[in-house]
Amino acid sequence: MIEALHLTKTFRDKKRGDIRAADDISFRVSPGQIYGLLGANGAGKTPTLRLLATLLNPTGGSATVSGFDVAREPEKVRTQVGFLAASTALYGRLTAREMIAYFGKLNGLADAEIRARTQRIADELAMHDFLDRRCDTFSTGMKQKTSIARTLIHDPAVMIFDEPTLGLDVMTARAIVKFVRECRNRGKTVIYSTHVMSEVEKLCDTIGIIHGGKLMAEGTLAGLRTIYGEQDMEEIFVKIVGAEDAK
């Protein structure tokens, strides 16, 4: 379960003054649900997700992840979260097995448990061919699989995906989308940020449209279609964001 209440993050910039990267954002994601955070580049998706993953500290509002407060209990929050982003890379000089084991240990798992879980995840993701190869020799698909394995090793209740398909080829992107769906099917709480409309349409149970750090609209795909009188997600998005820009 994720609950954000008036979550705000302000950065101070010498040239531009105060920048509100996340501005009074409130939403809730339940287990077994995928919440899509849809926004253009620079809309505030990454800061919002980084706040939930406790990589950043909020300057206002609050949020809880699996009942733990992101500001007061960041380490407990991170035990509950699997965070996958285009910016979370792998250690090139470690093998996939070492990479997974390292994050297993950092999550407090015992060696035997790490071995068993690695075996199970490698079976599921068909990783055995490259499990003992160094990550700097991997193709993009292998890297994504290893990253997924890294996020799953501690079996988190909450999965946060920040534009995970960015720059990936169609086949690898499809595999990621399939994996996100599987997470929902396993009862995990999933939050998924993207600027790709089709991914939101295919995946998300609830969609939040973010622009200028603010959550502009929220609802199911069917609900948004009804409210804005458009079938196409792109048209809905332009209506919401365009209206805000026109102000």
Add this chain to the structure above:
Amino acid sequence: MNWTNILTVYLKELKDSLRDRRTLLSTIIIPTLVMPLLTFGVGKVASGVIGKARSETPTVMILGGEDSPGVVARLKESKKIKVVPTSLDWKEDITEKKVRAAVQLPEKFEAGLTAGASPTVVIYHYEGEMKSSFGAGELEKFFRELREKTTTERLAERSLPATLAKPFDFKRENVAPPEKVGGNLFGGLVPYLIIILCFTGAMYPAMDLTAGEKERGTMETLLCSPVARVDIVLGKFLMVLTGSLSAMGFMLSSMGVTALVAGSLLMGGGSMAKAGAAAAASVPAGSVIPLIDPLGLVGVLAMVFPVAVLFAALALTISLFAKSSKEAQSYLAPLMIVIIMPAVIGMLPGIDLNARLALVPLLNLSLVCKEMLSGVWHWNYIAIIFGSSCVYAAVALWLAVKMFNREDVIFRA
């Protein structure tokens, strides 16, 4: 603080670094090779150049001397020099290294010697040019011998003993034990090398583990783990410290082996094992083989430890601020000059340790190491230096932790 997590981060960083050629180069290979290269490489080249210059018979010109055929003939007969025909541009010939030196014989030089006069012979050479100074040296030697011979002949003519011109003799003898000689000789150099290698050993791992991770995108991955940031920074710090200490350890081991091999070669190929302490006993009096006091070396290692901590924390803090390895390098490279300066000042003769200098970081280390390697132990200064170094190191480490908790630093792009 969770030591299990710190150890996990440290062991991962160690494994990662051992697979990185650039880290291995800066922490193991260069420190191991620096002393043998300096001793045998540069030393061999230098001795080769000097040997070649010495083996050459210097060409000299005689200016004047038409009325002193005897001296000119003896100069021409000398096998140590080669007399070439005099030219009008003799100064230019020396400058252009066509001849090495020239000697000006005064008018009626020979006649003056017989008459008991005291004429002045002038030797011309090119200051700072090695072969020219060898040529001038040979000429000086020739005329010194001629002067002694003339003195002896003049005394004999007057039936006076030769000891009249040399009433007594004197010589120098060393009383300093070998380790003091070694301490004085190497006391300045060893801390200088230690300081440089400690810093270079810390530099590359620090850049790789912070700015390098930011650049490669693994920093965010690591921060997603539930480990506290203080544990991450301490794990990384321990790795940087390992790099710094290993650079020093490899350098000192290599220096020890080099000294043993060099000592053995100096003794004419004797057993290497005997070349250490036993060497001093077997060497004739007056030609002491310099040794380094082993206790002094232990003291140096103890004093260097907080400085290595300081370097590791400082390099980590500065690198952490940088967005990329390249930027980190541009911050750390100038710092190297700042670090070398006190080390160089410490090498200068005449600068002695006092209470005020004991508080100046790095210079205090350089000076106290020089003393300890010579067997001098000023315990009050040692305590001040160790204590102040620990304080500086703790402040630097605290800064590193503070820096790691700053979002604008960690996510600086």
